[in-house]
Amino acid sequence: MMDEKLEAMRSATGGLALRLIGVMTLAILPLALISFYQTAQVMKESDNLSETVLLDRTERAASRERELIQSALGAAKALAETEIVMAEDANLCNGVLQSLVKGDNSYSMAGYLTASGRVACASAMNDETLRIGRDMFSKIQQSNGDAEFWSNTSSGPQAALSLAVPVGPVAERQGYVWISIPYALANTLLQNNTSDVDLVIFDATGAPLAADFTEEELFAFLPQGRSLNDFVQPQRQLYTGLNQQGEKRQFAVVPIMEDQAFVMGSWEPEDVAPFPLMGRVMALYFPLLMWGVGILVAYFGTHRLVIRHIQRLRVWMRLYAAGRSEVSSARLDNAPEELEAVAQAFRDMAQRLSNQERQRAEDLTEKTILLKEVHHRVKNNLQLICSIMNMQVRNARSDEAKRLLRRVQERVMALAAVHRYLYTARKLSMVRADLLLEDIISQMVVVGGMDSAKSRVKISTNFAPIEITPEQSVPLSLMVTEAVTNAIKYCGARQDGAGWISLVLSDLGQDEVCFSIVNSKGEPLNASAADEPSLGRSLIQSFASQLQGRIEVEDLPERYGIHVTFGIMFDNEEDDEEAA
Template identity: 85%
Template sequence: MSESKLEAMRSATGGLALRLIGVMTLAILPLALISFYQTAQVMEESDNLSETVLLDRTERAASRERELIQQAIGAAKALAETEIVMVEDANLCNGVLKSLVEGDNTYTMAGYITASGRVACASDTSDEILRIGRDLFSKIQQSDPNADFWSNTSAGPKAALSLAVPVGSSSARQGYVWISIPYALANIMLQSEGNKVDLVIFDATGALLAADFTEEELVSFLPQGRSLSDFVQPNRQLYNGPNQNGENRQFAVVPIMEDQAFVMGSWEPEQIAPFPLMGRVMALYFPLLMWGIGILVAYFGTHRLVIRHIQRLRVWMRLYAAGRSEVGSARLDNAPEELEAVAQAFREMAQRLSEQERQRAEDLTEKTTLLKEVHHRVKNNLQLICSIMNMQVRNTRSDEAKRLLRRVQERVMALAAVHRYLYTARKLSMVRADLLLEDIISQMVVVGGIDRLDSRVKISTNFANVEITPEQSVPLSLLATEAITNAVKYCGGHQGQTGWISLVLADLGNDEVCFSIVNSKSDIDATQIRDEPSLGHGLIKSFASQLQGRFEVEDLDERYGIHVTFDIMYDDEEESQAA
């Protein structure tokens, strides 16, 4: 996997932004859990408060209705206690009841019903009053005979809420006194400006007594699948559920008259929710919204204050690593004091490193110049020695002395070739072995060790592009010189053919090099001559040992070869650069 992909993966999994989100999540998680819990508690308390408020408002809204009913029942009980209902004079009874109705506009009619169901007297003797009395008696017969009072509603021109109380004990029931309240008045008393509660008053049988809306609207008002008679209970009740239209509402039922009359109030729970604008669902998701906003604010704040400055510092470092030194004058844009201190430290470090690099380059240039000057002078001195030896060769009459001087001159020229290469090379840490060997061969031709008329041979070379250290170049040059000289000395043509010498420098890989010199053999057996110990043969082995190489000899009928295999020995600095 490439370095860029690895860096992208590290950036995706370990970036500051993702880690910040993780840390912020862990930091906000307890607050979010607390917020969820508190929100649930608030909503539960809100529901409880809503129910309590609904009960209170329902009871307060029906207080005037309760007073009106209690007043009517009280008046009826007062009449029941008088002897007026016992007298046989119907005209007197009618007059008293008529005076009651005319003296109080709260009532529309009043009457007395005997135990047999006959309307004995009334404030009005119209057929409508007689019908209302008969309907009321029928309702009494269908209800609990031991009740303290009974109620019934009537429609028509004189729509009213009629309330009846018994006359006499339950064992000797004489009749019933009833008083009627205008239905419109009963409904108006349930209506109050600003009251958001819908109210309905009903009796123990579930019959509607009064409401602050029309009777047609009662169908949609009632809870779904339930009737008013289902809520006839002695205690206060709370109910949450949909109405007939499917709307979710809260219902409260409060008894107002000794388990004989009840008031039901209803409203929508959302009307008093703690979050009227956002709604109850938003209240639950508010902690998540808080977490998201916190993450965004933290991320953009961190990006503004930290991440963008760190990214800019990274760009500076990459530019400096690429060799661009203008980062010394770069500045961060309104960075925090801590990051500005880091940027200043980087600029100072870059300036110091640039100065050190410049000083190092100057020192290296000076060192290289001095080394080349040393190699140049050594090469000149060696060439001077060769010139002196050449003069000595010309003045010497002995052939053996000339031959020995030539051999020494070839060795000195080999050393001079190394120093001449190092003087002209651009890189002093490594030496091109192929170029060095070609230079040595050309020098030996110039000196005359190879190109003599009586030992003229065909020389072929095959040198690979191999670099060795300067320490290895000296023994390799001297080894090549001795080996070539010996090859020329013992080279000969087989069956009249021209002699040949083959020089090969092969790169075996893994920093391993093989230098081979193979020459042809003449028909004359030179085995004993080769087996005789000689200075050249000893020097070749010595130079091979200095190269820490393997020295192998190939001796066949038609050719003779020397093979030296060695490893390139890098110094510590070269090895670190290669790594």
């Protein structure tokens, strides 16, 4: 489980796709930075050019109005230079002013005001436009400029755009030349220029002088939170914001008379790009889009040319590791030459390993057959020896000779049982101890070691299914044979006249096994045999030592038991395989 997590982490952090993204990022990053910088510069220049264009368009839209005002201002200044004529001869002054108005229909009235505000002469002395308010005249007197502009938007002939030019220096002010332009003409010149811009002309105090819309629409024209006075500045300005109606507009302010009159144009912002994602955002983020497209193309191209073939190779390897070694017919789908060479190398390696594995399996089968044949021949030879010894037992005259021959015969049959089991077993590396011991006990009964006492001794077995190595099976078989023989030899009867022997093979866990044999004590069932000297105890200790086991003797008044505990000694090859 831990290995799978580590492999998943390595795959997540070091996969080809992530590394490809990193390499592409490093490759495109300098280009992206250069592109961002150049795009920003181009956009900055574009903004500057756009501002210049809007300002020029505003200035062009008010060009006719500016020419009219400049013409009136020039005429007023020219008249102001003839101050002697206006001061000395009123008739001459009236004639000059009448000639000016009749000669240029752009003017509705021309007059000369004295320093006290009296009309000394005019183009028409009975004209209603000669009236001027006291506040307006005070404003004219306080002006320090070359001219003063004001507008009268009332209906009728009084509606006019007027300007006053002082006559004489400030300290010796003699009067003012006053020229009026029809308000309708001033508005008409603004309206006829262009249809996509709203224009308003205002003076240095922020007071509107002329507009291409009505006075009621002036409030909706202005930007939110700002007045015309905020735009009275000598330089040209561009402002983008909402008007009083909440509409987004562009406002361009251009001075048409230096520090005296200004024109403001209101434009609807132009959408340069035909689609929302094209334009400034598209220009700024085009490198990012290029990076994303490059990543996608590189990823799918790499997946098509490399990753899918590597994944198929990994599937082949897993199938081969799972035991399906037939990969010679596996082919990659239109793979590059390099990956096809890797696949061919894997197929060749798998084929060689399969051939070696097949040869190894055949050799192992042959060796197993030969080894079983050896066990079979040894078993037959031991059985032949047992048969010869059985013939010797029948021909022996003394009981002592018969018993000695039978003891030897039992030991030989125990060895034969081991070889018989190995001959018939499917697995030669391990031996089922329970089956082996059951076979030995049954043979001892058949051969005669226990047949004479069978009716007097009750034998019980309880063998757990435990596997031991063949090296341990021989000393265990011989030890059990000697232990059973000694148990029969020294078994005693209880009060009811019956004896018992219990054989137990138990699994203690952690590869430890305990063999126990317990017999009853009492009146000896075979008194003559019990008095004979015994070799069995020495042999039991010797066989237990070969098993590297511990012997525990249990000697109680009613029973006698031997408990041998030993560990299963696995082969070194199996230990190496388990460790791997």
